[in-house]
Amino acid sequence: MPVHIETHEIRVFKAVYEENGFKKAADKLFVTQSAVSQTIANLEKKLDTVLLERNPLKLTQAGIRLLNYADAVLSEEQNVLTDIGNIKNGILSTLLLAINGTVNSLYAQRLMAAYCEVSPLTRLQLNIMPSRQIISAITSDLWELGFGPFQQQMPDIFHTIALFEDTRRLTISRHHPGYQAFARDPGALAQRVPLIVSHLDDPDMRPAIQKLRDSFGTIWEVNDMGLRMNLVAQGLAMSYLDQRLIAAHPDHTDMVAIDSLSFANIRLTYGIYHRKRKQLSVGAERFIEVCRSFGFGQGGTQLLR
Numbered sequence: 001m002p003v004h005i006e007t008h009e010i011r012v013f014k015a016v017y018e019e020n021g022f023k024k025a026a027d028k029l030f031v032t033q034s035a036v037s038q039t040i041a042n043l044e045k046k047l048d049t050v051l052l053e054r055n056p057l058k059l060t061q062a063g064i065r066l067l068n069y070a071d072a073v074l075s076e077e078q079n080v081l082t083d084i085g086n087i088k089n090g091i092l093s094t095l096l097l098a099i100n101g102t103v104n105s106l107y108a109q110r111l112m113a114a115y116c117e118v119s120p121l122t123r124l125q126l127n128i129m130p131s132r133q134i135i136s137a138i139t140s141d142l143w144e145l146g147f148g149p150f151q152q153q154m155p156d157i158f159h160t161i162a163l164f165e166d167t168r169r170l171t172i173s174r175h176h177p178g179y180q181a182f183a184r185d186p187g188a189l190a191q192r193v194p195l196i197v198s199h200l201d202d203p204d205m206r207p208a209i210q211k212l213r214d215s216f217g218t219i220w221e222v223n224d225m226g227l228r229m230n231l232v233a234q235g236l237a238m239s240y241l242d243q244r245l246i247a248a249h250p251d252h253t254d255m256v257a258i259d260s261l262s263f264a265n266i267r268l269t270y271g272i273y274h275r276k277r278k279q280l281s282v283g284a285e286r287f288i289e290v291c292r293s294f295g296f297g298q299g300g301t302q303l304l305r
Contacts (some may be wrong), residue, residue: 013052095124104128144284197219
């Protein structure tokens with residue numbers, strides 16, 4: 001039979017950790033200490049692992065993972081209760097929106113300003129994360145809408161709305177000490193120049209992911225887009241950067257694309273996605289409407305008009 005973690009179990013588990021003891025957790029939850037101990041024992045038996053080391057109380061690795069899950073679940077529970085209260089008072093629900101670094105750098109400020117004009121009463125939770133993590137978050141229903149580059153084959157559970165296209169190009173700065181050597185032997189130099197990515201297994205790069213692992217000597221994972229671009233501009237590494245992104249930063253005119261490698265260019269379609277057959281909030285529907293009328297065409301191909 002599949003294992004299910006009940007909300008009351010993680011509530012008790014989290015209380016034991018936060019209160020640093022079974023007795024204090026019981027007092028906080030207004031139950032007996034034996035009830036708390038039995039809940040934790042049953043949970044560990046169900047999961048077939050130790051979550052809390054005793055004397056002194058300490059989380060195991062499994063316990064740390066469960067605590068992260070508990071934080072997310074109980075936080076979302078509170079958000080739901082808040083949303084329901086707001087809806088009863090005439091305020092729209094929360095829009096849970098995850099976007100990738102490129103969308104944030106190029107469009108987030110203007111896009112969110114346009115959205116707030118038409119939906120000022122919607123609570124907004126906006127997170128910037130690597131594309132692979134957005135896919136996972138939408139799949140798990142932790143976020144309502146994702147906005148970023150599509151995978152070559154999006155999971156069948158997603159409904160997608162394409163908004164614009166762009167090309168992600170392998171980019172280096174003319175200031176890099178090995179820049180001139182690229183013309184002579186780009187493949188060999190790639191083994192000596194670090195490649196910066198937001199996530200090594202980013203699905204946006206999946207057409208070339210095996211070549212990435214084989215062809216580059218060092219991989220740096222840097223989530224922040226601005227830092228990633230600055231490291232490249234300073235001649236410290238190379239990275240895959242979207243064409244629109246480079247065009248939007250005139251101070252980075254010394255960045256040049258490396259077109260001589262077979263895996264140097266990745267064509268991408270950007271857009272919104274959410275789970276199929278999911279009842280979207282009014283705030284999410286309005287955000288989609290704003291995106292459909294937003295001007296994404298500058299610097300590339302706009303797919304919706």
